[in-house]
């Protein structure tokens with residue numbers, strides 16, 4: 001797979017300024033996340049690389065990345081950590097409560113292990129078989145070799161079932177696979193029906209082609225990075241269809257709490273009353289999550305999500321000593337758990353309510369995402385910051401859920417495709433800085449005017465968003481009419497305007 005390392009540049013002064021501005025908004029006195037991320041460490045995975053069957057297997061790449069990233073951590077600390085990149089530890093086994101362990105940093109997601117009466121229960125087997133096998137081997141080395149008596153999928157996303165085939169090799173005779181209602185249908189719907197498009201888009205979203213260093217990928221917010229090894233799906237043998245259902249698996253009691261149409265269309269959390277451990281899956285992570293994921297998926301329901309967190313807090317908050325999830329690190333202590341769930345609930349409710357308030361006041365999706373700001377009360381929590389989802393994307397997601405893609409502006413109802421409008425921007429006949437449809441409707445007969453707003457000049461001036469829009473139009477023209485024709489258009493334009 002090609003690497004983009006040859007096109008990378010050092011951070012511009014504008015980027016450095018933006019980073020400094022972000023650093024000044026951090027809550028420096030609250031160190032709980034940093035302590036929680038390290039608590040209960042048993043051992044790292046050693047040796048570092050997992051070599052998969054495929055040469056470019058991400059199991060291998062991820063761990064190489066992680067090894068290199070470790071050297072970056074002190075530097076990040078020295079300048080004040082800006083993101084979970086300095087907090088998330090690499091490929092390590094942790095004890096979160098007696099009999100409950102997690103392997104974190106081996107993939108973008110966590111694997112949780114619960115000791116049962118006759119074997120080990122696995123919760124969410126990472127993305128790839130290679131990483132799942134590495135995690136199980138690490139556990140066997142430090143916790144003892146035990147058969148896997150049950151596999152639990154918390155929800156229908158590939159980062160929580162992709163490594164399931166590796167679990168089969170260690171399965172006990174009485175092996176069960178437990179999933180929430182609708183799991184298989186939704187796993188197929190999201191990952192197969194639109195699978196090709198989603199995988200392509202995910203490669204950009206997670207920076208799969210970027211090297212792992214300070215100019216490449218440092219962290220993915222939810223975890224270190226996604227793996228790209230062998231992905232499989234072992235179908236469930238038992239479905240949790242009733243909210244509040246209590247099930248005993250290998251001697252361990254699980255109280256399941258269904259949370260459909262929150263972070264995933266089919267999802268559940270569970271509480272372990274004997275351990276006082278609450279697993280909230282992906283409904284609460286150490287960051288603002290995505291209501292819309294740029295890899296592409298149906299937008300999520302912020303209102304249902306917020307209600308599910310409220311329900312979780314009421315039902316289990318005061319009974320839990322430890323909260324764990326599908327990503328990032330745990331929360332310890334009932335007070336911290338209740339605060340965490342309350343703030344996350346309020347975060348998604350705020351985005352939902354305020355987006356609709358502004359939409360009802362007449363603002364479009366883009367305007368709302370530009371104008372909406374979080375109240376200062378959220379800024380003091382590391383886990384409410386936009387390390388994964390962003391307020392901008394999430395406001396657009398709420399708008400889309402209620403009002404769809406059309407923003408109400410007649411000019412965007414039947415927009416020209418980029419392949420048509422792109423060449424018009426390149427030849428200079430369009431001076432509109434909005435979007436393609438404006439080119440077709442308003443600027444078709446605009447007199448030619450010299451416009452040297454090329455991407456590199458814009459970037460140099462710190463106008464990265466305009467530079468990205470300009471680059472997109474050039475790319476559309478290149479795809480539409482070819483490189484030589486684009487060069488000819490640029491040459492003609494120079495001749496006309498000189």
Ligand SMILES: [Zn+2]
Nearest residue numbers: 109159282326
């Ligand atoms: Zn996940």
